[in-house]
Amino acid sequence: MSSPTAVMIFAAGFGTRMGALTADRPKPMIPVAGRPLIDHALDLAAEVHPERIVINSHYKADVLHAHLAHRDLLISHEADQILDTGGGLKQARPLLNAKSAYTLNPDVTWSGPNPLRVLQDMWRADDMDALLLCVPTARAVGRLGSGDFSTDDAGNISRGGDLVYTGAQILKLDHMDRVAETVFSLNRLWDLMISDTRASAVEYPGHWCDVGRPEGVTLAEEMMAGADV
Template sequence: MSLPLMVFAAGKGTRMAPLTDVTPKPLIEVAGRTLLDRALDLGRAAGVGRIVVNIHHLGGQIRDHIGTQAAISDETDLLLETGGGLRKALPLLGPGPVITMNPDVVWTGPNPISALLDAWDEGMDALLMLVPIARTHGRQGGGDFSLAQDNRLIRKGELVYGGAQIVRPDRLAQIPDQVFSLNRLWDLLIAEGRAYGLVHSGEWCDVGRPDCIPLAEGLLR
């Protein structure tokens, strides 16, 4: 199964300052490769279809870096957050389920996109890749979710959202705000029992702050 991939590259990277004063966070390198390229590598290895990358902060650098590798959803005028950003990109992504990925993380173990595609079922509206908090690095704060016996998502628990998912974007049209987080969509789907989770079997590092870069590089070694 081949699905389109949306990579969220429009954030300001405030936590990564001062590095992001001159470089957008997705173009920061970890072990000699940019975070954005690592995300694109995972997508291509999993056989995704069309790829869309959104841009805002220092977006011209990302546009130049990508070249013809992906379509650009330009949020230069207004940063729309993840939910608004995905909704704006839908004309580029096409109809049906979409893979979304945050590039500011590093994974070990199986390709998370491949694992999501293998586990995806047409009866789902969302499938989020989760990591037990004990297998995370650089994480600040607790977990995000737990799972029912049938792997339906429950808010609060010891599982961290890893920044990769498959989601049906149809319900985005019901959210009136222009700028909003994907949490709004998840809440709708969780309430209806349509959101599921998959637990990643490897480890994971948040690369959101300068001190996380050596943690990620150590994990990759």
């Protein structure tokens, strides 16, 4: 199987940890280094030349929709309720119109190569159903707490360890059929794939910053400017 032909960007969340910064806008519209986070994510997506880019929306959706009106992309609007990451991807699946897709969280920034290209280079569809891009805690700027995963010699992931999930991955979309619920987390799919030994990880070679709290904006800008991290 060749590289994925679609990118899903998750932009529906409430961003409650950002406090006043999300009082009048969704978190992906918060500016970092002079541009909204969603624009940084779209730049990364464009560089892998997908046939389709899909963005989900819910909180303050009108602000996001107005900003994206001139873009060549599709919106999966979660009008009635927020569907979480797994549910959001499940609703967007017909728009993605692909067997596998990149997914990307926009509330992070990167110092190093395009994360989607790192995934593209390591994707082996015959051997894996999910490929998560992770970074060691030592290079996870703004991260609070421990890591999420560890890997064995073959690259298969298990829960717990020093690797932080960066919010970028490649995922086979037919696994949506394994979850009956409408609202659910991607963690449900990962656990199924981990039990099948079909979930892998690749380590991001640069630095990554979590922009999940107000202080993350400054940390991200310093990292992107090349300051010591």
